[in-house]
Amino acid sequence: MPTSTLAAFEFAELLPLGLIAVGAALGSVVRDLVVTQARVRCHRGDLGILLVNLLACAVVGTMPFWSQGNDELFKKVCVLGFAGGLSTWSGLAVEVALAARKRKWGLVTLHLVGALAVALGILAAAGALRSAQERGTESASAAVQAEGHA
Amino acid sequence: MSSTVNTMRRALLVGSGGALGALVRFVLVELLPAVGPAPLRSALFLLLVNLSGACCAGFLSGLSTRARAKCTVCIEQFLLVGVCGGYTSYSGFIALAYDDWADARWLTMLVVGLTLVGCPLAAWFGMAMSGGYPARPYAQRQETAP
Numbered sequence: 069m070p071t072s073t074l075a076a077f078e079f080a081e082l083l084p085l086g087l088i089a090v091g092a093a094l095g096s097v098v099r100d101l102v103v104t105q106a107r108v109r110c111h112r113g114d115l116g117i118l119l120v121n122l123l124a125c126a127v128v129g130t131m132p133f134w135s136q137g138n139d140e141l142f143k144k145v146c147v148l149g150f151a152g153g154l155s156t157w158s159g160l161a162v163e164v165a166l167a168a169r170k171r172k173w174g175l176v177t178l179h180l181v182g183a184l185a186v187a188l189g190i191l192a193a194a195g196a197l198r199s200a201q202e203r204g205t206e207s208a209s210a211a212v213q214a215e216g217h218a
Numbered sequence: 219m220s221s222t223v224n225t226m227r228r229a230l231l232v233g234s235g236g237a238l239g240a241l242v243r244f245v246l247v248e249l250l251p252a253v254g255p256a257p258l259r260s261a262l263f264l265l266l267v268n269l270s271g272a273c274c275a276g277f278l279s280g281l282s283t284r285a286r287a288k289c290t291v292c293i294e295q296f297l298l299v300g301v302c303g304g305y306t307s308y309s310g311f312i313a314l315a316y317d318d319w320a321d322a323r324w325l326t327m328l329v330v331g332l333t334l335v336g337c338p339l340a341a342w343f344g345m346a347m348s349g350g351y352p353a354r355p356y357a358q359r360q361e362t363a364p
Contacts, residue, residue, distance in 0.1 A: 125312050156302070
């Protein structure tokens with residue numbers, strides 16, 4: 069196999085990994101920034117983790133709106149990379165475990181059940197919006213075709 | 219100047235750790251389920267990733283309370299915030315639960331339940347293993363009660 073073809077093949081294999089790594093690095097830095105600021109300003113690092121987790125779910129839910137047809141590329145960078153680095157289960161698990169140790173069951177419920185409900189709601193809302201948008205596009209196309217036939 | 223250097227160093231440690239953790243997660247959740255005679259659910263692999271990540275995070279957070287100052291920076295910023303944070307994923311968990319709900323309702327409910335209960339328990343177990351936090355912080359109070 070020619071060297072240039074081999075190099076192109078290797079680059080094509082490594083590019084998605086590179087994009088995921090860059091996205092995840094950026095997401096992790098943003099997460100650390102938000103959680104640190106929440107800890108310093110409000111003494112509530114757990115709320116910072118809650119915020120970044122919900123933000124990452126919003127990124128995942130709204131990705132189809134702004135991917136402009138480049139779904140695979142955006143999926144790698146934004147969903148697997150940035151949103152994956154921005155959100156965290158390990159930090160959340162440690163905070164919930166610490167809250168459970170202190171018998172703060174309200175906080176445990178908020179972080180487990182409350183966050184789950186809100187996150188699923190975000191995705192459901194984004195999905196409903198996307199469906200409405202697609203139905204609107206289909207209706208417009210059908211109307212244009214009907215006018216063309218008439 | 220030193221605070222800027224510290225901030226940049228922290229960003230470098232967290233970012234590089236996050237990238238490493240995310241790449242490992244990508245291999246385990248996206249690539250491995252496609253290997254083998256039948257496609258396995260990515261959700262199950264993500265469950266294992268989140269459980270193992272939570273356990274490691276618990277262990278490291280307990281360890282950081284006992285380690286010396288120089289080790290603490292590496293443990294906290296690179297391993298705990300960076301690698302464990304990038305390795306586990308809440309958005310991936312939510313997205314897979316949402317996508318798989320229509321196809322495999324019972325499996326999805328099982329994975330969600332195991333994740334919600336298992337990850338904090340895994341973190342607690344990790345803390346207990348590290349010795350940084352006692353497994354039963356109220357044991358002393360119970361022993362001294364009349």
